[in-house]
Amino acid sequence: MEGNSRLQAHMIEHAFKQGSLAERVNEELMAAGYRGTVGDRTVRNWVTGKSRWPHQRRRDALTAVFGCTPACLGFYPPGMAAPPYEDPEVMLRRRFCTAAFALAAPALPAVDTRPTAVGTSDVIRLRGGLDRLTLLDQKQGGHAALERAALAGAAEAIGMQDRSASQTIRQRLFGVAAAYTTAAAWSCIDARRLDHAEQHVNEALRLAGLSQDSVALMRVWNSTSILAHQLGRHAESVAAAQAAQSCTITRRDPLFGSLAHARAAVAHADQGDRQAAIRSIGYAEEALERADTRPRPAWVAFYGPAELYALTGIVRRRLGQHAEAETASHHALAMLPATYRRNRAMTVVDLAVAQLHQGDVEQACATTEIAFTLMSGGPLPGRLRVLLGDFYRDLLTLASTTTVAREWADRYRSEWSSA
Incomplete structure (x- = not known):
């Protein structure tokens, strides 16, 4: 098959099919904060040469996947001549022979070739650890071992700041560190170790600010509102929920917006402000109706119609509307996964x-x-x-x-x- 022979050779070398390459490119896009919209058809267009110069975001993602430039992958901008087609199998054999010749050359003194730079793959690996902590939280709830694991992940992400990295990668690392620290805070909230939780929340806010990551910031404010309720600081709980509403992600993604409004509703109910609480629940319901199925971090997977019903039950109960609370709780239990x-x-x-x-x-x-x-x-x-x-x-x-x-x-x- 003619087309982009260089990309075909790299796909053979890395054992990528069109579908698996699309998945890896989408992972890189999501790690960079973009939607993963690459499918089999997109990769097929790259392989056949129909698409000769992908969008900058996709070129960056391909570079991260294969560890080489777009030119090495056979892509070229408009107006430039296409590289000649060559059988991908022949290209791989030539590269193998070159490598074998290099191995046969006289051995040189060993040098430390450990990587000193941090890249997107490191961010993805760290985010994978966050997903595992989310599963552990769902299974066991908050506990000391989870808190320690989360703090260790945050320390690793912060420690990578000492290595060579682009400004974008540094901000992502701060975002990951904020997410890990928020996970530690949530573990303490769930276990009712509120003094530890408050320390972690304050540190997570600092890290989220350094990251300029609105998702990380929204997550911290969400936990801050819950913690303030647990501490009996209801005005602070309202303020934290309103801060979550002001994050960029809540305006761009209705699901996050719905969660922020639902959190505000609970905080208003704690203060006994019936009108504000019911109004916020209404906003949460309207926003959730507009939410789509775009990829999102694992930590927010808990939120949807079932959780909104559960939070509505809490709001109604705290307002003294116990019949409505019972109805909402029944709806939640009918929908919550086992x-x-x-x-x-x-x-x-x-x-x-x-x-x-x-x-x-x-x-x-x-x-x-x-x-x-x-x-x-x-x-x-x-x-x-x-x-x-x-x-x-x-x-x-x-x-x-x-x-x-x-x-x-x-x-x-x-x-x-x-x-």
């Missing part, structure tokens, strides 16, 4: 609290059993323990003399308080 067992357990307890405040004590106590079943085989995250504590407090306040309340306390108090 793999999100902590999120499901939290929503189950929210549902139980809403049922309790409507006078359905037996049903509420039975509902909480589902949460314990969901989390069986592992410790209860700190946030879930606090929520169960809230349920128990309300149970004592509203139905302390009932048999079912005493039975619940006898059965679950030790399990919940010692978990």
Whole structure:
């Protein structure tokens, strides 16, 4: 097949098919902050020579994938003569023979050839570690080992600043470090180690500012709003949610915008501002309806219609609208994936609290059993323990003399308080 023989030779050497090359180029594009829009057809046009000079972003991505210039890959700008076609297999054999001759030459003293530069591949590798931490958080919730792993990732990203890198790569490394540090903060929030969480959030804000990465900044503000709620600083929680709304990514991507509005709704509900809370939930719903399926970081995969229903249930419950809270929690549980067992357990307890405040004590106590079943085989995250504590407090306040309340306390108090 004629066309771009140089690209064909490099694809053979790296064992790339058209589809796998498209995936790798998209990874580089997303690491650079762009949408991954390269498909099989795009690569086929490159291979056949139909597309002779890809867009600058794609040329940069191809350079990162193969480690050589666009000219070496057979691309040339308009007005320049095309390089002559040569059988890719012949090209590979000639390169192999050249390499073999070089190996047969007299050995020279060994030199340290370890790479001193940092590139896109390093950023992608570090981001892969973030995805693994997200999966660990979903499986086990916040815990000390996760916090340590996240801080180690941040330290590695910051340590790479001492090596040679472009300004763009340096900013991406700061963004990755901010993401790791936010992951550490979130782990502490979930485990209710709030003093550590506050330290990590402050450092993550500094790193996100250095990165100029709006996604990293939005993530930090989102965690800051949650932390402020946990600390009882409701005005600060509102301010952090509003700061998240002002990030560039929330204006460009409706899904992030929806999350920021939903977080603001919870913060307004904490302050007892019913009108602002309901208005923010409405904005969140409208934005989520406009959200598409573009690629996004793994940490935000939790957010969608199910999570918005869960947050709506929290807002309604804090506003004293317990029937509406129960309905929203039922909707959330119908949609939340089984793999999100902590999120499901939290929503189950929210549902139980809403049922309790409507006078359905037996049903509420039975509902909480589902949460314990969901989390069986592992410790209860700190946030879930606090929520169960809230349920128990309300149970004592509203139905302390009932048999079912005493039975619940006898059965679950030790399990919940010692978990």
